[in-house]
Amino acid sequence: xxxxxxxxxxxxxxxxxxxxxxxxxxxxxxxxxxxxxxxxxxxxxxxxxxxxxxxxxxxxxxxxxxxxxxxxxxxxxxxxxxxxxxxxxxxxxxxxxxxxxxxxxxxxxxxxxxxxxxxxxxxxxxxxxxxxxxxxxxxxxxxxxxxxxxxxxxxxxxxxxxxxxxxxxxxxxxxxxxxxxxxxxxxxxxxxxxxxxxxxxxxxxxxxxxxxxxxxxxxxxxxxxxxxxxxxxxxxxxxxxxxxxxxxxxxxxxxxxxxxxxxxxxxxx
Numbered sequence: 001x002x003x004x005x006x007x008x009x010x011x012x013x014x015x016x017x018x019x020x021x022x023x024x025x026x027x028x029x030x031x032x033x034x035x036x037x038x039x040x041x042x043x044x045x046x047x048x049x050x051x052x053x054x055x056x057x058x059x060x061x062x063x064x065x066x067x068x069x070x071x072x073x074x075x076x077x078x079x080x081x082x083x084x085x086x087x088x089x090x091x092x093x094x095x096x097x098x099x100x101x102x103x104x105x106x107x108x109x110x111x112x113x114x115x116x117x118x119x120x121x122x123x124x125x126x127x128x129x130x131x132x133x134x135x136x137x138x139x140x141x142x143x144x145x146x147x148x149x150x151x152x153x154x155x156x157x158x159x160x161x162x163x164x165x166x167x168x169x170x171x172x173x174x175x176x177x178x179x180x181x182x183x184x185x186x187x188x189x190x191x192x193x194x195x196x197x198x199x200x201x202x203x204x205x206x207x208x209x210x211x212x213x214x215x216x217x218x219x220x221x222x223x224x225x226x227x228x229x230x231x232x233x234x235x236x237x238x239x240x241x242x243x244x245x246x247x248x249x250x251x252x253x254x255x256x257x258x259x260x261x262x263x264x265x266x267x268x269x
Contacts, residue, residue, distance in 0.1 A: 206255040
């Protein structure tokens with residue numbers, strides 16, 4: 001069983017953090033809902049703008065999607081007349097538009113949570129935006145240039161030659177697989193950003209994260225099992241290894257921003 005002996009302490013710290021922030025200029029429930037509505041509307045507008053831009057460049061974007069298969073000389077096929085329309089005007093533009101709009105949507109997230117932060121904490125806006133954007137695009141870059149091509153070569157080229165079978169891959173299945181993995185890698189790399197906020201609010205501590213590292217491994221593999229589009233072990237490790245490394249980085253991030261460290265530093269001063 002996981003060691004949850006310090007969970008009550010974490011709950012107490014979270015309550016203390018909430019109590020401390022009660023001194024901040026408050027917003028009523030309806031004001032919070034109105035602010036949430038405003039941020040959602042802005043995010044939808046940015047997403048729509050990204051979609052419009054991506055529609056015009058869909059043929060070029062498709063070549064990028066197709067490139068991993070071109071490298072192993074495999075041709076895509078479509079099994080339904082509507083597959084090409086779906087690919088040209090829905091799948092590729094929506095995903096590409098979401099990637100283009102991601103920095104602006106992340107900034108809307110920051111604007112939504114910033115009223116609950118102290119002035120000294122609001123200075124993290126630049127590190128937050130920079131790290132969130134860099135981590136997301138790092139995840140998608142590594143997924144596109146290393147993880148996905150390696151998987152395609154092993155699963156389609158190498159295994160098919162070993163078994164003596166000819167792969168027939170549909171556009172629908174390939175693009176769904178491609179986009180799930182690439183966006184999944186981008187989302188996975190946001191783990192340090194999530195831990196940053198949880199630690200800053202005192203909800204988790206570096207000690208708690210380190211003490212439950214082995215259980216984090218179990219949870220990570222459960223998450224991988226849920227989000228990966230393929231059950232093969234190669235795909236799962238492609239997700240799990242970066243997540244484990246990011247978890248270790250997140251422990252360092254939690255140590256950096258956790259309120260306990262700041263209190264110890266102030267007492268020492």
